[in-house]
Amino acid sequence: MKTRREMMSSSAKLAALLASAGLWPAISMAAWPQSAFDAKSLADASKALGGSVPVESKDVMVTGPDIAENGAVVPVGCSTTLPGVKRLLLLVEKNPSVLAAVFDVTDAVEPSFNTRVKMGQSSNVFAVAMMSDGKVLFASKEIKVTLGGCGG
Amino acid sequence: MSVRAVLLVGAAALWWVAGPVHAQAQAPAPAPAQAQPKSSADGIAEYRAMLADGNPADLFEAKGEVLWKQARGPKNATLERCDLGKGPGVVKGAFVELPRWFADTQRMQDLESRLVTCMEVLQGMDGAAIAKTAFGSGEQSNVTALATYVAAESRGLRFNLPQGHIEERKSYEIGKRVFFFRGGPMDFSCAGCHSVDGQRIRLQDLPNLTKNPGDGVGFAAWPAYRVSNGQMWSMQLRLNDCFRQQRFPFPGFGSELTVALGTYMGVNAKGAQSIAPAIKR
Amino acid sequence: MGDPMRIRAQSAGDKTTVRVLMSHEMETGQRRDPAGKVIPAWFIQEVSAALNGKPVLAAQWGPSVAKNPFMQFVVRGAKAGDKISVTWLDNKGDKRTDEATVS
Numbered sequence A: 001m002k003t004r005r006e007m008m009s010s011s012a013k014l015a016a017l018l019a020s021a022g023l024w025p026a027i028s029m030a031a032w033p034q035s036a037f038d039a040k041s042l043a044d045a046s047k048a049l050g051g052s053v054p055v056e057s058k059d060v061m062v063t064g065p066d067i068a069e070n071g072a073v074v075p076v077g078c079s080t081t082l083p084g085v086k087r088l089l090l091l092v093e094k095n096p097s098v099l100a101a102v103f104d105v106t107d108a109v110e111p112s113f114n115t116r117v118k119m120g121q122s123s124n125v126f127a128v129a130m131m132s133d134g135k136v137l138f139a140s141k142e143i144k145v146t147l148g149g150c151g152g
Numbered sequence B: 001m002s003v004r005a006v007l008l009v010g011a012a013a014l015w016w017v018a019g020p021v022h023a024q025a026q027a028p029a030p031a032p033a034q035a036q037p038k039s040s041a042d043g044i045a046e047y048r049a050m051l052a053d054g055n056p057a058d059l060f061e062a063k064g065e066v067l068w069k070q071a072r073g074p075k076n077a078t079l080e081r082c083d084l085g086k087g088p089g090v091v092k093g094a095f096v097e098l099p100r101w102f103a104d105t106q107r108m109q110d111l112e113s114r115l116v117t118c119m120e121v122l123q124g125m126d127g128a129a130i131a132k133t134a135f136g137s138g139e140q141s142n143v144t145a146l147a148t149y150v151a152a153e154s155r156g157l158r159f160n161l162p163q164g165h166i167e168e169r170k171s172y173e174i175g176k177r178v179f180f181f182r183g184g185p186m187d188f189s190c191a192g193c194h195s196v197d198g199q200r201i202r203l204q205d206l207p208n209l210t211k212n213p214g215d216g217v218g219f220a221a222w223p224a225y226r227v228s229n230g231q232m233w234s235m236q237l238r239l240n241d242c243f244r245q246q247r248f249p250f251p252g253f254g255s256e257l258t259v260a261l262g263t264y265m266g267v268n269a270k271g272a273q274s275i276a277p278a279i280k281r
Numbered sequence C: 001m002g003d004p005m006r007i008r009a010q011s012a013g014d015k016t017t018v019r020v021l022m023s024h025e026m027e028t029g030q031r032r033d034p035a036g037k038v039i040p041a042w043f044i045q046e047v048s049a050a051l052n053g054k055p056v057l058a059a060q061w062g063p064s065v066a067k068n069p070f071m072q073f074v075v076r077g078a079k080a081g082d083k084i085s086v087t088w089l090d091n092k093g094d095k096r097t098d099e100a101t102v103s
Helices: A004-020 A027-031 A034-038 A042-048 B003-026 B040-052 B057-069 B111-121 B127-132 B138-152 B166-180 B190-194 B235-245 B256-268
Strands: A060-063 A074-080 A085-092 A099-104 A109-117 A123-131 A136-145 B100-102 B107-109 B199-201 B204-206 B224-226 B231-233 B278-280 C006-012 C015-021 C044-051 C054-061 C070-076 C083-090 C095-101
Touching (some): A034 A042, A034 A099, A042 A085, A060 A123, A074 A085, A099 A109, B040 B278, B057 B138, B057 B224, B057 C006, B100 B166, B107 B111, B107 B166, B107 B256, B111 B127, B111 B138, B127 B138, B138 B231, B166 B190, B166 B256, B190 B199, B231 B235, B235 B256, C006 C083, C006 C095, C044 C070
Antiparallel strands (some): A074 A109, A085 A123, B224 B231, C006 C015, C044 C083, C083 C095
């Protein structure tokens, strides 16, 4: 009969073993917002992240090319000049996975991020700022895709 | 389908794409007002410029550099004594002088076939087996990474293939004949797409490879990372795919024919600045 | 463990622009192989960055992010010689951390 200490020790070892084998979900995986990434619209994604109905705003900027030669790699950016932003999001309206990325904003970084997304077809791309006062603001840009980029 | 039909389809497709882009540029938008709508060619150029920084080819270049310096193979040796034409171990500047004649192997070689020679001679690997390996797998993917690294070390330099040796001049002539050779079920040739200025398939410009098509164009733009399939393409793979598109049988990896085509294009591109490794659709 | 990332960090005044190129398939889970079987989703879910060990960035990604992802952000208060580290974690539990020096 193992002591409680021995039990905890062996379960910790087992967890470590599973983690190193890639079988144990890392602790921070609880932070990945599954329902937001499953959302099929801007409004649903905002709701899943605890936000209100998104409102269009000139103080949020979305950048990207007008036309992407290949939807497999489309450079996009999200930023805002407003203070008090908690999160910046990028969404591709017509993708099966609408929410592409969520960036947590801290004082240590500028509220401006760039990445590259896959676009299955020409679509609106949204940059969304979730503010600390609960407001959710967005900007939209249409990006045309000459060749869908999801590799199908 | 004849080349003319392809061009007509291409022009029609371009018109279809250009239409909505014009309409969108004229609609009220947050972007600053422009004197005239941006053409789709400008839009594509802007898209490519946005991708130039942060080219995933860098990942292959980094891998290639590691492989160059790593002791591998049955002889457990690095490639650091590999002679790419400018002396053992000289990497910088080698890419813009290939293909060229090599006295030790008594044949014309391009970058990739020369890398395989070095992997054989210095590291003890089986060159014939590597040549038979599909692109993107096994040692063949290492060859691609190495080629990316070597090409990157000549970034910005201008092509200057040697033509001093009789075999180098012969290779150019063979390459020229292959370039204009029509065959296969579609009666295509390289020249069908690549011997005229200003030709295009859909939105893809087709550089004129019978002369210097300009800095960073054509021969000067490979190896390149293709975003459409997320793959790193070397010149050997680019040629292999050209043959596939023409419905020709696949040429052998590093074959005399593919090296000759490289010689023809490379000599024609004399003075053009290499931008390899580049990024492509 | 995945292939190494390429990280470049350039400072201009108080702002340091960090550009990261990661090597990852970012498979959506929507594609099928030639036999018709679904290719399982395999993508980076979390990205974090630290300046001299202090966390400065946290992000959550979905499969819409492109293959071999690129990311750019601007860190405040870094100077030449400081260390920027970037970590990614994917949906299979695989993880990678790389580091660069601010120039």
